Amino acid sequence: MEEKNLTEQESLQIIQQMIETAKQEQKDDGKGWIIWGWTLFTISMLTYFNIQFNWFDTSFFWNVFGVIVAIYFLYHLFKNLFVRKAERVRTYTKDIFDKLNVGFFIFLILIIVSMNAGVPPSKGFMLLIGLYGFWILIYGTALNFKPSIIAAYVTWAVAFAGLFIDRFIQPETLNNLPDDLVRSISLERFQWVMLFHAFAVLCGYIVPGHIANKEFKKIRKGDIVPSV
Amino acid sequence: MFLVFKDLDPILHSQLRLAVMSLLMSVREAEFTFLKEKTNATAGNLSVQIQKLKDAGYIDVIKQFKENYPQTICKVTPSGIKAFDQYVRNLQAYLTK
Numbered sequence: 149m150e151e152k153n154l155t156e157q158e159s160l161q162i163i164q165q166m167i168e169t170a171k172q173e174q175k176d177d178g179k180g181w182i183i184w185g186w187t188l189f190t191i192s193m194l195t196y197f198n199i200q201f202n203w204f205d206t207s208f209f210w211n212v213f214g215v216i217v218a219i220y221f222l223y224h225l226f227k228n229l230f231v232r233k234a235e236r237v238r239t240y241t242k243d244i245f246d247k248l249n250v251g252f253f254i255f256l257i258l259i260i261v262s263m264n265a266g267v268p269p270s271k272g273f274m275l276l277i278g279l280y281g282f283w284i285l286i287y288g289t290a291l292n293f294k295p296s297i298i299a300a301y302v303t304w305a306v307a308f309a310g311l312f313i314d315r316f317i318q319p320e321t322l323n324n325l326p327d328d329l330v331r332s333i334s335l336e337r338f339q340w341v342m343l344f345h346a347f348a349v350l351c352g353y354i355v356p357g358h359i360a361n362k363e364f365k366k367i368r369k370g371d372i373v374p375s376v
Numbered sequence: 377m378f379l380v381f382k383d384l385d386p387i388l389h390s391q392l393r394l395a396v397m398s399l400l401m402s403v404r405e406a407e408f409t410f411l412k413e414k415t416n417a418t419a420g421n422l423s424v425q426i427q428k429l430k431d432a433g434y435i436d437v438i439k440q441f442k443e444n445y446p447q448t449i450c451k452v453t454p455s456g457i458k459a460f461d462q463y464v465r466n467l468q469a470y471l472t473k
Binding site: 154156157158159160162163165166167169170171173235236237238239240243 | 384389390391394395398399401402403404405406407409410414415464467470471
């Protein structure tokens, strides 16, 4: 490459071209959202059918999932703290996401523990969905990715609506009912919670994840190497 | 032409050095191979220009080993950010003339 005198327009063009190239590097492939989204969706639906067909204990699949998440979280924490990452390029956005991921998982664990400590799952899961929405909004805003920004609001709408499941599914008071009937109503409500959760995950993670992946592949296919 | 650009920083007013600085301004740090790929420059030329930026104090160059292979990481310094900022301001002044 020959060095030549630059005009002001050429200088500006180089700056714009390189900043655009660097921006493309920050594009997310959406794979994380897709894997996380489909996992949550599958667990929700498995739990729904588990209640329907009475395979195992109600929260069996969530317990399995909890163990996997805990292992993954510890692995991630260890990697972040002790293993020096040697990536081709480190962006500010990715660094922020890495730190936020830790916060997200800690909050996630807090809600899960609170559900085990007495918060009703019908409310606890809606708090979880609210947390998903918050993270999705940060992601969408940081990367200027509109599908995620829209998805965050849809997710929150689902969370708000889900708070009132108890009022719509068998709205009569559970006091003075036989234990069997109380259990049956609670399980039916929980099935609805699972359906709301699966729907929120579908809108919040899976759809935007696949859109991001499609856009990422398109960019990579037509990867422009600027002739600087 | 020379007179028009007399106020522009000569270290930055070069195709490849400006490209490298623009890339590094947008990321936290980048590997030599990343800069080479994105600027489409030859390794030799890129090394020379990176050295000039380093000598001017505009970038930090960290040499280390990654899985037994040498790795060169470049990172813009605070004075590099200041110089780039000034360069863009001067450029804008010319464009609005």
